Amino acid sequence: MSVAAIPALSHAQVTPEYYGSAGYGTTRADGADLGAIQGRLGAKLTPHFGVEGEVGVGxxxxxxxxAGAPVNVELKHQAAAYAVGFLPVTPQIDLLARAGYGTTKFKSSVAGLSASESQDSWNYGxxxxxxxxxxxxxxxxxxxSEYTxxxxxADTLAVSYVRKF
Known part of the structure; x- marks a missing residue:
């Protein structure tokens, strides 16, 4: 590498792209289908790697x-942090994979009794x-989400609108 190439490399540094999203996710957990409004904030640090945080409200x-008794199940809220890998396929399409750690709070009620429970999980998708x-x-x-x-x-399918800042 020549000394003349060093200034060109210093300008090749990628500036992070910050983004947010809002959407809807449906979670299947223990036979219950639960819906949540989700929001994410993230930073695409390089063209292939980023981080994001996610929150959801049931x-x-x-x-x-x-045992034959009806149990009402609610997703109260969830939060997670992820490392995200991006694979640009075309200028308009990115495939992504993510892995992280999160927490989810559920509420169950049966015959006038109710209980809330928070579950931590390793997440990937x-x-x-x-x-x-x-x-x-x-x-x-x-x-x-694999609860610890x-x-x-639980399996969550989500669709969202994404806005780059």
Whole structure:
């Protein structure tokens, strides 16, 4: 490498791209289908790697049956942090994979009794993002949450609007 190439390399440094998203996710956990409004804030640090935080608030509960008794299940809220890998396929489409750690609070009620429970989880998933223009896009993804204090897990499918800042 020549000394003349060093200034060119210093200008090749990538500036992080910051983004936010808002969307809807449906989570299947222990036979219940639960809905949440989700928000994410992230930074795409390089064209292939970023980090993001996610929060969700439950908006749709479900009923399951345990030993024949109806149990109402609610997702109260969830939060997680992820490392995200991006694979640009075209200038408009990125595939993504993410892994991280999160927490989810559920509330269950049966026959007038109720209980709340928070579950920590290791999370991983895949998805795709389509850029409508330089600032706006759409994202769809799937995330698996494997809860640390039980054998339970959950699958979340989410669709969101993405805005680059």
């Amino acid at each position: 908006v749709s509960d479900d009923k399951t049956y345990v 895949v998805g795709a993002q389509y850029k409508l223009d330089d600032r706006n896009g759409l994202r769809a993804d799937w995330t698996k 204090n039980s054998k339970a897990d």
